[in-house]
Amino acid sequence: MDGEELTEQETALYDRQIRVWGADAQRRLSKAHVLVYGIKGTIAEFCKNIVLAGVGSLTLVDDRVANEEALSSNFLIPPDENVYRGKTLAELCCDSLIDFNPMVRVSVVKGDLSDFGIDFFNKFDVVVISCCSLAAKKLANDKCRKLSKRVSFYTVDCRDSCGEIFVDLKDYRYSKKKLEETNECQLQYPCFEDAVSVPWKALPRKTSKLYFAMRVIEKFEEAEGRSPGEVSVADLPGVLKLKEELCSAQSVNESHVPDSLLERLVTNTTEFPPVCAIIGGILGQEVIKAISGKGDPLKNFFFFDAMDGKGVMEDISEPNA
Amino acid sequence: MDLQLSVVKGAKVLMVGAGGIGCELLKTLALSGFQDIHIIDMDTIEVSNLNRQFLFRQSHVGQSKSKVARDAVLKFRPHVSIKSYHANVKDPEFNVEFFKQFNVVLNGLDNLDARRHVNRLCLAANVPLVESGTTGFLGQVTVHVKGRTECYECQPKPAPKTYPVCTITSTPSKFVHCIVWAKDLLFAKLFGDKNQENDLNIRSSDGASSSENVVDVFERREGEDIDDYGRRIFDHVFGYNIELALSNEETWKNRNKPKPIYSKDVLSDELAQQNGNVVQDSATDDGLSVSAMSSLGMKNPQDIWSLSENSRIFFESLRLFFMKRGKEIGNLSFDKDDQLAVEFVTAAANIRAASFGIPLHSLFEAKGIAGNIVHAVATTNAIIAGLIVIEAIKVLKNDIKSYRMTYCLEHPTRKMLLMPVEPFEPNESCYVCSETPLLLEINTHRSKLKDFVERIVKAKLGMNLPIIMQGSNLLFEAGDDLDEDMIANYEANLEKVLAELPSPVTSGTMLTVEDLLQEFTCNINIKHREEFDEEKEPDGMLLSGWTQPVSASEKEKEDKSINNGANSSDVTVEAVEDETGVVAVGVKKRRISETSEVAANAAADETNHKQYQVIDDEDDLVVLDGNSDAGNKRKRMQ
Ligand SMILES: [Zn+2]
Numbered sequence: 001m002d003g004e005e006l007t008e009q010e011t012a013l014y015d016r017q018i019r020v021w022g023a024d025a026q027r028r029l030s031k032a033h034v035l036v037y038g039i040k041g042t043i044a045e046f047c048k049n050i051v052l053a054g055v056g057s058l059t060l061v062d063d064r065v066a067n068e069e070a071l072s073s074n075f076l077i078p079p080d081e082n083v084y085r086g087k088t089l090a091e092l093c094c095d096s097l098i099d100f101n102p103m104v105r106v107s108v109v110k111g112d113l114s115d116f117g118i119d120f121f122n123k124f125d126v127v128v129i130s131c132c133s134l135a136a137k138k139l140a141n142d143k144c145r146k147l148s149k150r151v152s153f154y155t156v157d158c159r160d161s162c163g164e165i166f167v168d169l170k171d172y173r174y175s176k177k178k179l180e181e182t183n184e185c186q187l188q189y190p191c192f193e194d195a196v197s198v199p200w201k202a203l204p205r206k207t208s209k210l211y212f213a214m215r216v217i218e219k220f221e222e223a224e225g226r227s228p229g230e231v232s233v234a235d236l237p238g239v240l241k242l243k244e245e246l247c248s249a250q251s252v253n254e255s256h257v258p259d260s261l262l263e264r265l266v267t268n269t270t271e272f273p274p275v276c277a278i279i280g281g282i283l284g285q286e287v288i289k290a291i292s293g294k295g296d297p298l299k300n301f302f303f304f305d306a307m308d309g310k311g312v313m314e315d316i317s318e319p320n321a
Numbered sequence: 322m323d324l325q326l327s328v329v330k331g332a333k334v335l336m337v338g339a340g341g342i343g344c345e346l347l348k349t350l351a352l353s354g355f356q357d358i359h360i361i362d363m364d365t366i367e368v369s370n371l372n373r374q375f376l377f378r379q380s381h382v383g384q385s386k387s388k389v390a391r392d393a394v395l396k397f398r399p400h401v402s403i404k405s406y407h408a409n410v411k412d413p414e415f416n417v418e419f420f421k422q423f424n425v426v427l428n429g430l431d432n433l434d435a436r437r438h439v440n441r442l443c444l445a446a447n448v449p450l451v452e453s454g455t456t457g458f459l460g461q462v463t464v465h466v467k468g469r470t471e472c473y474e475c476q477p478k479p480a481p482k483t484y485p486v487c488t489i490t491s492t493p494s495k496f497v498h499c500i501v502w503a504k505d506l507l508f509a510k511l512f513g514d515k516n517q518e519n520d521l522n523i524r525s526s527d528g529a530s531s532s533e534n535v536v537d538v539f540e541r542r543e544g545e546d547i548d549d550y551g552r553r554i555f556d557h558v559f560g561y562n563i564e565l566a567l568s569n570e571e572t573w574k575n576r577n578k579p580k581p582i583y584s585k586d587v588l589s590d591e592l593a594q595q596n597g598n599v600v601q602d603s604a605t606d607d608g609l610s611v612s613a614m615s616s617l618g619m620k621n622p623q624d625i626w627s628l629s630e631n632s633r634i635f636f637e638s639l640r641l642f643f644m645k646r647g648k649e650i651g652n653l654s655f656d657k658d659d660q661l662a663v664e665f666v667t668a669a670a671n672i673r674a675a676s677f678g679i680p681l682h683s684l685f686e687a688k689g690i691a692g693n694i695v696h697a698v699a700t701t702n703a704i705i706a707g708l709i710v711i712e713a714i715k716v717l718k719n720d721i722k723s724y725r726m727t728y729c730l731e732h733p734t735r736k737m738l739l740m741p742v743e744p745f746e747p748n749e750s751c752y753v754c755s756e757t758p759l760l761l762e763i764n765t766h767r768s769k770l771k772d773f774v775e776r777i778v779k780a781k782l783g784m785n786l787p788i789i790m791q792g793s794n795l796l797f798e799a800g801d802d803l804d805e806d807m808i809a810n811y812e813a814n815l816e817k818v819l820a821e822l823p824s825p826v827t828s829g830t831m832l833t834v835e836d837l838l839q840e841f842t843c844n845i846n847i848k849h850r851e852e853f854d855e856e857k858e859p860d861g862m863l864l865s866g867w868t869q870p871v872s873a874s875e876k877e878k879e880d881k882s883i884n885n886g887a888n889s890s891d892v893t894v895e896a897v898e899d900e901t902g903v904v905a906v907g908v909k910k911r912r913i914s915e916t917s918e919v920a921a922n923a924a925a926d927e928t929n930h931k932q933y934q935v936i937d938d939e940d941d942l943v944v945l946d947g948n949s950d951a952g953n954k955r956k957r958m959q
Binding site (some may be wrong): 005006008011012013014015016017018019020021023041045048049052053054072073075076077078079099100101102161272273274275276277278280281282284285288295296302304306308309310311312313314 | 345348349351352353368369371372373375378379396397398399457458620621622623685689694695696697698699700701703704706707708710711725727729731732733736737738739740741
């Protein structure tokens with residue numbers, strides 16, 4: 001990290017944040033390469049945050065074409081058909097993000113998440129996945145973990161006024177300074193598949209209800225062959241039935257997953273912009289922490305529900321892992 | 322959800338501030354479906370805003386924040402009605418009538434004064450207020466609804482951090498003391514208004530006899546060579562004055578003795594010569610771009626300079642002030658954006674630090690301390706803006722039971738990074754939202770009405786256009802529309818001591834003070850007191866009742882004297898010191914052990930590489946909790 005100094009331009013632009021995380025962290029940020037897959041409101045917020053912070057590069061992947069729904073909580077896309085016609089979401093967001101910070105390289109790659117090979121992921125330090133199926137998440141997560149270097153892996157999803165972040169930093173070491181002491185800390189993260197396989201009974205009673213509800217919906221969408229978010233209130237009976245089965249298979253009481261919460265999540269699958277801002281903000285902060293090696297990273301889930309206003313961290317991993 | 326949509330669409334919202342929080346807030350409001358937004362901000366865009374105020378670009382630097390923010394949001398939400406005001410929220414056009422047209426007011430401000438002003442207008446207009454603040458990774462959002470929850474001023478705000486005069490002039494122990502000395506004393510003495518009172522020398526010169534000839538020391542003599550002058554100043558403040566201080570042995574019994582530093586010790590003749598010549602062909606002459614660093618070929622503001630480098634910067638910056646900016650001398654006040662001023666203050670503070678065995682700091686760090694620079698990142702502002710919109714929607718739905726104040730933390734407390742807390746009931750003894758009178762102890766035979774207006778009515782009560790009455794007798798009134806007789810009458814009153822006013826103000830008198838713009842009145846009971854402690858009560862008067870809760874104020878009172886933010890009335894500052902791990906937060910009553918520990922960790926982590934951190938009041942933060950009732954006297958809203 002030594003030897004390379006921030007330019008005068010960087011020092012002037014990043015002055016206020018260097019005062020928060022230091023010049024060292026700023027240098028690391030400027031060398032980091034970030035990939036995002038699946039762009040909706042929350043990811044748009046995240047991209048804004050990370051481009052402003054001054055990462056080295058940001059690569060966007062989302063081949064979907066723009067439509068009303070995609071525009072609803074995404075401030076990166078002008079709602080003008082003449083502008084967005086014929087372009088993909090990734091291209092449109094790229095056009096807009098390039099303006100945010102001339103010192104960050106923003107680019108687009110086309111393709112489907114499942115088709116990208118390990119070599120592709122090797123180009124990045126951070127991979128953030130959104131709006132994709134359980135299977136695709138697991139696959140991408142596995143590919144990142146197979147690499148010898150650490151690729152920080154995140155998934156993020158928002159529905160109704162709720163949001164979830166999953167973090168996998170594999171084997172993460174960082175130094176933690178407390179007053180005069182510096183402690184070397186180490187955290188072991190499970191992959192997504194292992195995390196969601198932890199028996200529900202083994203989790204503390206106070207674990208966020210949102211964790212279980214999101215698993216039920218995820219399973220439902222997978223079983224029914226739906227795309228992520230492709231559920232409606234008509235699916236509620238099916239979702240509640242699946243919940244019963246899961247609870248009994250996991251031998252936990254059904255109150256573990258409140259029906260009212262499931263109802264909210266299936267009824268309104270569009271994102272709520274304030275929650276996008278909150279989840280996109282927390283995710284941005286976590287990625288900055290992971291790149292700079294400064295501060296305690298989140299392990300390994302984060303939940304926010306605007307209904308109770310709590311932003312909660314949950315550690316979902318095998319106790320002896 | 323339908324109710325939500327209709328209240329959102331029908332709401333008329335006032336946003337105050339289009340800065341860090343404001344940009345995020347305007348975006349989130351527009352995305353959330355708000356249709357009628359008014360936004361006030363008096364500021365223009367600066368380069369250091371661009372890392373987080375994402376609606377602004379390099380090409381907008383110098384333009385109005387509220388106007389550019391409006392245009393930027395219209396690009397992705399063209400049908401929202403946004404009215405922007407490039408103006409100060411304290412302007413008379415924004416009166417109670419103006420405020421009454423809104424369903425809710427959302428603050429994204431960066432200073433205490435404006436926050437208090439908006440709080441009073443919201444109370445007078447009976448419009449709910451959602452208030453917010455951030456610093457670094459920490460932030461908070463609170464809801465203030467008249468009669469339902471506490472107002473913004475129900476709890477006293479922390480006073481700016483101040484330092485005893487003698488710590489600054491004689492016994493600095495921390496780098497910030499050296500900065501305050503360099504900025505408020507030395508810089509002010511050399512380049513500022515010569516008629517200003519200045520404590521430089523008084524303490525170190527042990528007695529009044531020497532202070533007489535001291536006055537001349539700082540004047541450049543007729544025809545004196547600039548380098549000779551620089552060396553004379555250097556030797557006087559870093560050499561002679563330290564020797565003088567050392568002669569008072571009592572002072573150093575329990576302290577490390579400082580080491581006098583003379584120019585001949587730090588500069589070889591050769592260096593001293595060279596110093597003057599480097600810059601002759603410097604191309605840029607316009608004020609703020611003159612730089613001692615660039616004329617000496619020093620580039621990195623993160624470097625910590627050696628004593629000799631600091632000395633060279635000291636001489637070079639002093640020289641440049643006289644050679645390139647001579648016209649400004651006598652009128653300068655420190656400005657963090659004035660490169661040369663920052664260089665001079667950094668160098669002087671470091672030389673003093675070296676003398677006292679205090680670790681030296683880089684220009685970057687010194688600038689942050691001297692300029693009270695806010696620590697700010699985009700992510701925290703985005704999160705806080707999201708929380709503001711969530712609260713605003715609850716307010717619009719009149720969903721009182723769901724109101725929360727929310728803290729954004731750097732380290733989780735009970736697993737939470739975003740911690741909601743039920744709002745508190747109004748403080749019954751709040752002089753702003755209740756009618757509880759205040760008590761003022763004052764020497765009614767010595768203090769003039771003018772002192773009362775400046776030090777209490779304006780500084781403490783935050784009024785801008787006050788009227789002062791004793792019963793039905795008008796003693797003073799501010800405003801543009803007064804006739805000449807009245808003005809003359811008030812001018813005369815201002816110069817009178819309280820006991821000799823036309824209707825005398827003595828022990829037992831009750832004064833009524835009113836601000837017409839804020840539509841805010843409060844009563845003050847006067848109690849005569851003969852003596853005040855100069856160090857502890859420099860105002861020569863003591864206001865109590867609401868402003869002086871015992872727990873929070875004891876310490877502040879002891880410390881009163883010089884404050885690092887003194888040159889800027891709209892920035893309130895707190896220094897957070899990492900050694901003690903104390904986060905200086907105003908609302909100490911609320912703090913319980915668990916959260917204060919978190920706060921301490923947060924402070925320690927953020928400051929681990931520095932001696933100091935200065936937090937702007939953008940940020941009168943943090944970390945309170947209310948989930949435990951233990952030790953908590955305030956009532957939660959039901
Ligand atoms: Zn109050």
